[in-house]
Amino acid sequence: MPRSAQDKLPLLLREVRDCRLCEQHLPHGPRPVVQAGRTARLLIVGQAPGRRVHETGIPWNDPSGERLRDWLGISRDVFYDERRIAIVPTAFCYPGKGKSGDLPPRTECAPAWHAPLLAAMPDIRLTLLIGRHAQEFYLRENGKATLTETVAAYEDYLPSYFPLPHPSPRNQAWWKSNPWFGQAVLPALRRCVASALND
Numbered sequence: 001m002p003r004s005a006q007d008k009l010p011l012l013l014r015e016v017r018d019c020r021l022c023e024q025h026l027p028h029g030p031r032p033v034v035q036a037g038r039t040a041r042l043l044i045v046g047q048a049p050g051r052r053v054h055e056t057g058i059p060w061n062d063p064s065g066e067r068l069r070d071w072l073g074i075s076r077d078v079f080y081d082e083r084r085i086a087i088v089p090t091a092f093c094y095p096g097k098g099k100s101g102d103l104p105p106r107t108e109c110a111p112a113w114h115a116p117l118l119a120a121m122p123d124i125r126l127t128l129l130i131g132r133h134a135q136e137f138y139l140r141e142n143g144k145a146t147l148t149e150t151v152a153a154y155e156d157y158l159p160s161y162f163p164l165p166h167p168s169p170r171n172q173a174w175w176k177s178n179p180w181f182g183q184a185v186l187p188a189l190r191r192c193v194a195s196a197l198n199d
Contacts, residue, residue: 017034028094032092038120039121041123044068044130045129071190088118089109125196126193128161130164130166131165152185155188
């Protein structure tokens with residue numbers, strides 16, 4: 001492979017981590033959190049880092065991440081292997097607290113950075129769209145009226161995308177109200193993830 005192609009992603013990641021596009025709107029300052037490798041086969045697109053992730057610089061390093069790894073049926077070692085899994089949220093920095101949880105992800109990140117990052121990772125086989133913001137950005141008009149309907153219709157988006165609810169502990173009521181998610185969707189998710197990583 002030409003050296004220019006090999007160097008593209010590391011240089012791009014340095015630019016992302018130096019990004020200050022929305023610095024004036026971040027109460028805790030910028031700390032872009034992203035994981036990417038040229039050979040990654042699974043892409044995880046969430047919302048934005050929470051406070052604990054902001055403090056540690058490690059994506060999904062919180063109770064939501066523990067639940068997500070359980071949903072996917074993979075270990076921490078696999079999850080944090082950038083050669084296999086890329087983690088590119090819709091916003092890279094912690095947006096701060098709102099009245100009922102974290103503020104929505106800033107809207108500057110995804111339009112600025114997602115296309116060049118994806119172009120530098122040609123082996124992505126499956127993209128997990130976690131939460132409403134990720135689904136709206138990637139599915140556009142193809143999303144259903146609600147997140148619940150979009151997740152229930154996950155087969156409509158395969159083999160490229162797999163929409164999921166956010167694994168935050170705040171969503172306990174949603175899981176209890178939608179038992180089909182654990183019964184039907186999670187087994188399918190684990191099969192798709194295993195296929196993307198291992199085929």
